[in-house]
Amino acid sequence: MSDQTAIGVERPLRVGVAGVGVMGSNHARVFAGLPGTELVGIADPDGKQAEFVANTLGCTAVGDIDALLSLGLDAVTIAAPTHLHRDVALACIARGVHVMVEKPIASTVDEGHEIITAAKRAGVTLMVGHVERFNPAVEAIKDAIRDEDILSIGITRVGPFPPRMSNVGVVIDLAVHDIDLIRWFTDSDIVEVQPQLSSAVAEREDIALLQFRTASGVLAHINTNWLTPFKARNVTVATRGKYVMGDLLTRQVTECFGFQPDGSYSMRHLSVGHAEPLRSELLAFLRAVRTGAAPAVTGEEGVASLEIAARCLASRPIAAPAVRKGPRAVAG
Numbered sequence: 001m002s003d004q005t006a007i008g009v010e011r012p013l014r015v016g017v018a019g020v021g022v023m024g025s026n027h028a029r030v031f032a033g034l035p036g037t038e039l040v041g042i043a044d045p046d047g048k049q050a051e052f053v054a055n056t057l058g059c060t061a062v063g064d065i066d067a068l069l070s071l072g073l074d075a076v077t078i079a080a081p082t083h084l085h086r087d088v089a090l091a092c093i094a095r096g097v098h099v100m101v102e103k104p105i106a107s108t109v110d111e112g113h114e115i116i117t118a119a120k121r122a123g124v125t126l127m128v129g130h131v132e133r134f135n136p137a138v139e140a141i142k143d144a145i146r147d148e149d150i151l152s153i154g155i156t157r158v159g160p161f162p163p164r165m166s167n168v169g170v171v172i173d174l175a176v177h178d179i180d181l182i183r184w185f186t187d188s189d190i191v192e193v194q195p196q197l198s199s200a201v202a203e204r205e206d207i208a209l210l211q212f213r214t215a216s217g218v219l220a221h222i223n224t225n226w227l228t229p230f231k232a233r234n235v236t237v238a239t240r241g242k243y244v245m246g247d248l249l250t251r252q253v254t255e256c257f258g259f260q261p262d263g264s265y266s267m268r269h270l271s272v273g274h275a276e277p278l279r280s281e282l283l284a285f286l287r288a289v290r291t292g293a294a295p296a297v298t299g300e301e302g303v304a305s306l307e308i309a310a311r312c313l314a315s316r317p318i319a320a321p322a323v324r325k326g327p328r329a330v331a332g
């Protein structure tokens with residue numbers, strides 16, 4: 001279905017979404033409102049959910065990826081559960097359909113490589129949904145540190161347990177966002193990992209304190225858990241000339257600079273955009289589809305972040321209490 005010269009210019013791009021749960025229904029909503037794009041259909045084996053999303057957005061609901069592809073599509077977002085990413089992506093790629101796959105790219109590094117190889121061979125665009133890069137607060141931090149000598153990065157991503165537990169822990173579900181941000185902020189690979197993991201309540205790790213060193217010499221740490229009663233997402237970056245602090249939820253980004261020998265310094269709030277990150281991400285994907293240029297987050301970058309997450313999980317046994325104390329105590 002790919003025709004790089006005509007799509008999106010002479011005719012709208014025909015797009016679909018595979019998996020319309022929490023994330024995929026948002027992809028479908030955003031696609032439905034993008035100019036030069038037609039949300040043709042969505043696929044989900046949960047018929048009730050599929051019908052609900054399709055009726056709300058005015059597109060066709062089908063039960064599986066083959067039926068979705070038979071509608072004739074240029075591009076598909078894959079937001080099915082992670083363990084299905086490989087099979088759904090390969091089905092799309094085999095039909096010459098461009099693919100935007102939610103993070104993490106796949107369940108394993110090998111499966112991620114399979115997707116990359118197939119996409120290259122077929123000449124289709126493959127982008128990975130590391131949506132946090134499109135958070136305007138993250139973009140403001142990236143701009144603030146662009147020509148700086150970065151020394152260290154600290155990221156906190158904590159919150160309560162998700163309503164439905166998937167089969168992954170906090171490293172694959174949450175920390176992978178921040179591993180990607182550390183690689184992106186530093187334009188460098190992570191070469192050393194020092195993870196501390198614990199499963200206080202869940203079967204999988206629900207607390208992770210991860211330390212890293214990049215090839216460029218930056219030290220970084222991620223503090224993530226599902227044991228905090230409220231969501232928090234904070235980033236700090238120390239450079240030789242600045243200290244940048246960003247709240248990714250309230251989108252406030254502040255920098256301290258002009259350090260003086262007497263300990264004084266200047267401080268300013270940075271201007272931060274207000275675009276919806278998912279909209280910016282999907283626009284970037286469709287731009288890559290239309291132009292054939294490299295996408296904003298490549299398959300290789302998705303695999304690199306997954307590989308670091310896998311190293312964190314592989315290198316240390318998960319510390320758990322000798323006798324699990326059971327679920328968290330709830331008052332009342």
Ligand SMILES: NC(=O)c1ccc[n+]([C@@H]2O[C@H](COP(=O)([O-])OP(=O)(O)OC[C@H]3O[C@@H](n4cnc5c(N)ncnc54)[C@H](O)[C@@H]3O)[C@@H](O)[C@H]2O)c1
Nearest residue numbers: 018019020021022023024044046079080081082102103104
């Ligand atoms: N970028 C982010 O911030 C972010 C946030 C949440 C989830 N995600 C990712 O999105 C993906 C989905 O997560 P979720 O939280 O939306 O899960 P979810 O369980 O809410 O939704 C998954 C949907 O996929 C459907 N599904 C199952 N098998 C399918 C198949 N063979 N074909 C098509 N659909 C199928 C399910 O019925 C369900 O409706 C995961 O890979 C997750 O890591 C990313």
